[in-house]
Amino acid sequence: MRIEKKLHSEISTAIRSIYNQEADLGKIQIQKTRKEFTGDFTVVVFMLLAYSKKSPEQTASDLGEYLKANVIEVSDYNVVKGFLNISLSDKFWMDFFAECFSQDNFGFTSTEANSKKVVIEYSSPNTNKPLHLGHIRNNLIGHSVSQILKACGNEVVQVNLVNDRGIHICKSMVAWEETGMGETPEQNGIKGDRLVGNYYVRFDQEYKKQIAELVAGGMPEEQAKEEADWMKKARNMLKKWERGNQKILDTWKMMNDWVYEGFDKTYADLGIRFDKMYYESQTYLHGKSIVLKGLKQGDLKQKPDGTVFLDLTEYGMDEKVLLRADGTSVYMTQDIGTAVIRYDDFKFEEMIYVVGNEQDYHFKVLSIVLDKLEFPWSNRLTHLSYGMVELPEGKMKSREGTVVDADELIEEMIQTARSNSEELGKLEGFSTEETDKIHKIIALGALKYFILKVDSKKNITFNPKESIDFNGNTGPFIQYTGARINSLLKKAADQNISENSSLRAENLSHGEISLIKLIYAFPDSVKEAGEKRNPSEIANYAYELAKEFNRMYQELPILKEENAASKNLRIALSTKTGLILKSALSLLGIEVPERM
């Protein structure tokens, strides 16, 4: 049993015994003792004064005295104002550590037959341009939350929804057909997603030019936007695509395949993969048929021009269009189709959409629409809404070329990791292959930690001019601590020293207890990260643990310790800390290198 719970119930017993009163359990407040005071846990007694009818100091002393006398784990107490600081015995901490030391997946809950089934959608790229920093945040949050939920004992299915159809894809296709002269990624070694993205940009440039020409010729701007040659071509192409024109479909498939090949590389770099891919081109028609069925059932309304919509005025919102007058579907329509298909596929108990907070309204409406369409699971959808990645000048805009490209950023990080490593003279005597691998692990550790340590609901400012740090509160710092531990344990093994399971030590030093207390907190940290769906919880924990270990490492000898019991304990602490750091970082998708 967790000691906080035990203290909680013991205090309730104490109040009964000393003051002859039944305490409201909610009023017994236990928190960790702040480090400037002596003790492990602190009871805030102000709310208990109603029972004691005594001063805060006296009440705290009464309770402290009772706990010390009656609870074996409590070794001492002190009172500061209305705060009762409780110290637990070294034996308690040693017993806890010995127990957790023998546990394999300490802090993790394993998945069982009746585990909650959670589908999580993230990434959700468009196939007309390469991934950028915004997508990186989405991917990292999605992947990390997936791992965290698994660690909390859920059965997690990671899915992706590729937006592979629509006018934006046609724009790239038009530009490629008009100016590409058959260019392929193989031909000149450009990544497929980049190549297609280039044509998307080219379309926009040419389109603007055409509008300007028409406007110069006297046409109003609004009309020019409609009449521009390439826009007409793109619209025409979309119509042909929807009618199944084979030539268009072939080009579409070819260009999308280029993009997927490019995405695959970026996903591989980020260490991400999905259990199932969904494609909008395969789900939007299903959404359309569901909407038509809903119309027939009377769940939805239709305007004289044929537009199908849902009246949301009872929710204080407007009308939501689900099919245009010409019968084509909108974004919401395909999301309906995808959700229904997924429910049929997995019968999930929850589906999480990892999508930016700019779409808060969309997902609010999606749940309502599914409810109106009489799907009983409509309340199982959760929108995991995260903040935007911004530049110092503001939002990233792909058309203005201010986006931070994912591949380029990763490559730059690797360069920085390499030059740092070389400057520090690390990794001498390693093969190029080995150093490359380690540099990549460190680079991605820095990038992933940089993004995940920030509360996901907040916006992030990324300044491309300031490189992401490798020192201090960073991924490499934690990785370094892990590598340091690896090295230490390797040395211990070389000297034939291995910790034995009979962990015994008297007079634990401050550094050892602090570390054990942090280890004790790991399961709670994982649980809370799962409940809040928030990777930053884990990132902050890992940083604290690494920092505490480094402090101990600096203060106390480990392999050189003379007292056998202490030496044994410190090696065991190092082993466990290393494992927990590795577990925690794995929840963030970060690896620990053997050496760095």
Next chain:
RNA sequence: GGUCCGGUAGCUCAGUUGGAUAGAGCAACAGCCUUCUAAGCUGUGGGUCAAAGGUUCGAAUCCUUUCCGGAUCACCA
């Protein structure tokens, strides 16, 4: 304009079921490597927690108002 989110040290961020003197990192300055990896450790300086009221034993945290920033209120995705 309505709704939602945010504003904490020069910079990037922790800290909110209300608790003690608001914490880290970066940057600056001062120390610590013949000793287990110095991508480390120790110390110094740095704050009107956007502002004002309120609630109470106690507010960065809850309520009200104001200011600033962002998002959204599409037959775009």
